[in-house]
Amino acid sequence: MSPEWRETKRGQEITLEYGKALRGYSERGGAVRVYGTNGPVGWTDSPLANGPGVILGRKGAYRGVEYSKGPFFVIDTAYYVVPKSNLDMRWLYYAIKHHDLGGIDDGSPIPSTTRAAVYPRPLAVPRLQEQRAIAGVLGALDDKIEQNRRTAAGLEKLARAIFRAWFVDFEPVHAKAAGAKSFPGMPPAVFDSLPTRLVDSELGPIPEGWRVGPLRELCDLSKEQVTPMSHADELFDHFSLPAFDASRRPVTEPGFGIKSSKFIVPPGCVLISKLNPRIPRIWLPGESVGRRQIASTEFLVLQPKAGVSRERIYCQVGETSFLEALTQTATGTSNSHQRVKPQDFMATPVIHPSVTASGAFEHQVIPMMDRIQQMSDESRKLAELRDYLLPKLLSGEVRVKAASDEEAA
Structure with missing residues (x-):
């Protein structure tokens, strides 16, 4: 000090x-x-x-x-x-x-x-001026992290809005049926391929030529596990419920500090919590930075099938109607501990649009989600820098020049 x-x-x-x-x-x-x-x-x-x-x-x-x-x-x-x-x-x-x-x-x-x-x-x-200088350094990093979070939230909201408009509310189909020649944001060739009427299905009216099928037709459940305590000195990126709730960033932990077995997080997967589906916890894990990634067994690890993007899976399982269906199948001893059984989750019916419409959606949304991931990676690095500087600045090991000192120089 x-x-x-x-x-x-x-x-x-x-x-x-x-x-x-x-x-x-x-x-x-x-x-x-x-x-x-x-x-x-x-x-x-x-x-x-x-x-x-x-x-x-x-x-x-x-x-x-x-x-x-x-x-x-x-x-x-x-x-x-x-x-x-x-x-x-x-x-x-x-x-x-x-x-x-x-x-x-x-x-x-x-x-x-x-x-x-x-x-x-x-x-x-420290003196008030130095307090402000310390807060300025650390606060600038947190402000950039918050800016990234807000931008990412806006991009995610846009991606989900496109999914809902195209595949839940069928707005382009309704527009074409009403005589429109195009739909905002949809490529003309895709719009031209759309039907002009809806037909009955178990989920209600859907565009003609589209169908309803279980989620398991789009993805598989990955169940491979690891026992981190058997790798006591290895560092893991741990995707847990507390980490999601705190920052939506995995916590880096040594194996000896993780008491139970965890799912291995494979590249390109989607994580969704089976606990309390009325509170959606859905994760797109980023690329590994040299550490194995693991997830709490409270998550389901979804691996998209060939030809299906994880961005489509991410938007599908986060859709309000899908989550409402999950809530109906959840069971538990209290309202705060409701869980969805994996087999019920994978059997949940979803709409399978045409390949043309699905491909166009992915073409629009994947760049948005890539940008979200880039900002998440940047925020992780900024958080690591903040956490490195925090104890040094708060202990006085590293000093920052206060504004009044600069003015006097």
């Missing part, structure tokens, strides 16, 4: 304020983000606190740390941080992440982070 930094206790610098109960936040709209113990959980209309702010999970196995630039609401499973002195809130966010306050466990049956455990912990506080 730098001798210029002030040594203090966290309880002298901050208070942890309890969130409040709130109903309907996951369904309602609104401009204010709602946070719970493991991160964002919904939206509401009125904030509990003005931003910028820091949210710390209070209860549960995973207790996250979040930063909100704007006004926010915190429910009663989390704290929000109120500084007692003049602290840069984004620096404080990184200081809390660096010291893993969300990992403190009071030993109760439900893992919890308590004020009594947090307040006595030491904290080294």
